[in-house]
Amino acid sequence: MVQENKFRMEKQITDDDNIISLIGELDLSKASEFNTNVDPFVQDVGRKLILNLKELTYIDSTGIGVILTIIKTRHALKAPFAVENIPPKVQKLFDLTGLTPFLSAVANTVN
Amino acid sequence: MESKNRTVSLTLPAEAEYIDLVRLTLYGISSKMGFSYEDIEDMKVAVSEACNNVVVHAYEPGQGGKMEVHFEEVEGGIKIIVQDQGLSFDHVTKVGSADSLHNKSLDEVSSGGLGLYLMQALMDHVEVKGDHGTVVILTKLVSKSEEMV
Numbered sequence: 460m461v462q463e464n465k466f467r468m469e470k471q472i473t474d475d476d477n478i479i480s481l482i483g484e485l486d487l488s489k490a491s492e493f494n495t496n497v498d499p500f501v502q503d504v505g506r507k508l509i510l511n512l513k514e515l516t517y518i519d520s521t522g523i524g525v526i527l528t529i530i531k532t533r534h535a536l537k538a539p540f541a542v543e544n545i546p547p548k549v550q551k552l553f554d555l556t557g558l559t560p561f562l563s564a565v566a567n568t569v570n
Numbered sequence: 571m572e573s574k575n576r577t578v579s580l581t582l583p584a585e586a587e588y589i590d591l592v593r594l595t596l597y598g599i600s601s602k603m604g605f606s607y608e609d610i611e612d613m614k615v616a617v618s619e620a621c622n623n624v625v626v627h628a629y630e631p632g633q634g635g636k637m638e639v640h641f642e643e644v645e646g647g648i649k650i651i652v653q654d655q656g657l658s659f660d661h662v663t664k665v666g667s668a669d670s671l672h673n674k675s676l677d678e679v680s681s682g683g684l685g686l687y688l689m690q691a692l693m694d695h696v697e698v699k700g701d702h703g704t705v706v707i708l709t710k711l712v713s714k715s716e717e718m719v
Contacts, residue, residue: 464590484593487622488586517593519618520688524681527671534676548611555691556684557671564676 464516468496478509484517494525501529504538513544523556530565541566576643584628584635584654589621592639599641600648605712612692613650613710619685620652620706628656628704647694647711655703665698 466489471478477500485493500508510526526542533540542562545553553559580595582588593614600610621637629635640651668686671679689696695709 484590486586486589486618487625488589517614519615519622520681520684521622523684527679527681531676548608552615552688555670555688557674557679561671561676561679 466493468493470500472506475506476509477503477506478511480511480514482514485515485522486517486519487521490521490525493522494528497525497529501532502536504536507539507541508533509540510542511544512542512546512549515546515549518549518552520556523552523558527558527561530561534565539566578641580639582637582639584624584637584656586622586625588637589618589625592617592621595639596641596650600710603643603648603712605648605710609710609713613648613708616689616692616696616708616710617650617652619689620650620708622685623704623706624652624654624656628654630657644709647709650708650710651705652708653700653703653705657703 464484466481466483466485469480469482471480479497479500481493500506508529510529529540550559553562578595578599580592582591596613596617597610600613605613617639621639624635624637628637635654635656638651638653640653642649642651665686667683668690669683670687670691671684686696686698689706689708693708694711695707697705697707699705699707
């Protein structure tokens, strides 16, 4: 169970989008790895950055912190960013922490 | 803190790689007790946040250290105690810093304080104390409608 929940990222690059799928449990032990690996895509203003959370089974405040940093950076770069396929239990944490309005704002302001 | 009965205890290295073991243990114990899926998910986050604080704040970098997690069955629910023997933080200030991102601008927000905020939001009761090391006591009650018969 620990192994199958091991966090990993899958990348899909198209002409318009960088789609990053987060799979497994994103916790303190993986937050800096996620931050490092996603950064080149965060800096890529030529493509829309999409985080696909369909197979994300767990997130904590450190993972939410990384997503918040991505929102801030993409906003500063005036580059489009969206988070898709948010599982209900992850959505609940985004709502509780107050992340949700920032996700909507960054998805709507630029495209 | 001393276990009278029905307490399961874990002692782990205070390192991030071990926090998933705490979640697995919590899952086993709380599902045996009849907690709902949603309550278990809530507790997983809250307990992990308490462990995150131990890993990040309790010990000097490279010093190593232990974290202890006690799962205690109490009347109507579960009490989870997360403790360390590290640097006690200023509980009053720390608990006061628990904060969400609500009603702030993008320039103002930071993820600091989110962990404690989530603990408070997801558990029925949260207590932080300790002079030699920090003790976080998280309590969750089994919802009546979900209680197993």
